[in-house]
Amino acid sequence: MTITIEDISTFCKKKGFVFQSAEIYGGSSGFFDYGPLGVELKNNIKNHWWKRFVQSRPDVVGIDGSLISNEKIWEASGHLTGFSDLLVECVKCGKNHRADHLVEDAIKKPMDGIEAEEINNLIKKHQIKCPNCKGDFKESKSFNLMFPVQVGADKTKDSTYYLRGETAQMIFSIYKNIIDTARVKLPFGIAQIGKAFRNEISPRDFIFRVREFEQMEIEFFIKPEETKCQFLESKHKNFKFNFLSESNQNQNVEEKEVKMSDLISDKLLGEWHAYWLTESFQWFLDIGIKKENLRIRQHMADELSHYSSVTFDIEYHYPFGWKEIHGNANRGQFDLKQHMEHSKKSMEIHDQETNTKMIPRVIEPSWGVERTFLTAIIDSYVDDEKRGNIVLKLNPKIAPIKLAVFPLVNKLNDNAKEVYDLLKEDFVSTFDKGGSVGRRYARADEQGIPYCITFDFDSLEDKSVTIRDRDTTEQIRVKIEDLTIKISNLLKGTEKFE
């Protein structure tokens, strides 16, 4: 049975992962609140990423930039003019639709980067009508996606600020402060996790396309002429994955398996880009996403963002098609040059080796937190007919709750509670004494809890408990005094379940 995005949103609501924001007032389209399990899963994803790409790397430093920012930043970055989608308004009901999605849905072809004139022609040619009322459309027009904010009491020409449209510009605008204070040396990266806002014309597909979302992003700065990447090892070059090139897309050919070194030798990308693309892909595998559901797609020349010369997306095979979960852009010197011109402040770095000044070029790996969240849920969602419940086979590293502790019967509550108290210091755990053990297993499966621990009558004698594995339902007996080490190793994957 194939799952739909509706199944997933219903499940996420029922289990307390995600709710539509302001639901009691009818809901706000494109905005979501995360419940008790959702916030834990989200935090685990972000913490795993931060540990990997910031805390474990001597060459990357972290920042946390302001959400509301000066108009000048967005003027320089090109967002006030270039950050927009085409919309078409219905003559009859007045509803606005995102033009590319409208045409995409009607003729089942991707419309990324399409121009206004072509959209108008396609709407006429295929006689596309308003999905709301079957009315006709006016000519398409450009709609800017930035959210303006009025700052302070006086309305002056400088009092319009913006909710940030991407986290990247906080990195480019703080870049000079980091150079002056953090003792960084090229090549180095600045990373950030945080919210960004886009006034989407029509949010859709649950938490996939929303108006408020979170990014995990690195801007990695390299000497402009440097083409060799000192981190590129054979594990990167030999990395195999499904790839959809620009020419595959032009010829309507499916993706095929390639090695990263093929892309380098075909000059589709440089070594630094190849390195970051592999590291980014590998991270998805490390949090448990199945490789067969992932592919890399090269951006078509006409869909590239205004700041990028080459972009590769990592895409996931969602119930609603292959969609971007990661963007890996070669931003070149675009942003630093723009900020240098607009702020009149130097963005140059002094290179001691050659005693010259330079503006670094930039590779930008960028992940969406909500899209990673959605991907992790879909990828691990199993409707187990034999068990009669959903099993959420989340990787233990990101599972919101790691352990559930049960007393076999109520008489053993106090004993089981002692085990729970011992474990909760080290692991996010829950104590469940409600209903039959079978019912409690089912509840734990649906919450994605990797291990359930039961205290039974034998435990009083042998000072041991039963651990049950979520994915296989296998059980093992472990001494209570060995539990902490055993669980810790199981969660890390350094010990087998036996």
Ligand SMILES: [Zn+2]
């Ligand atoms: Zn209409």
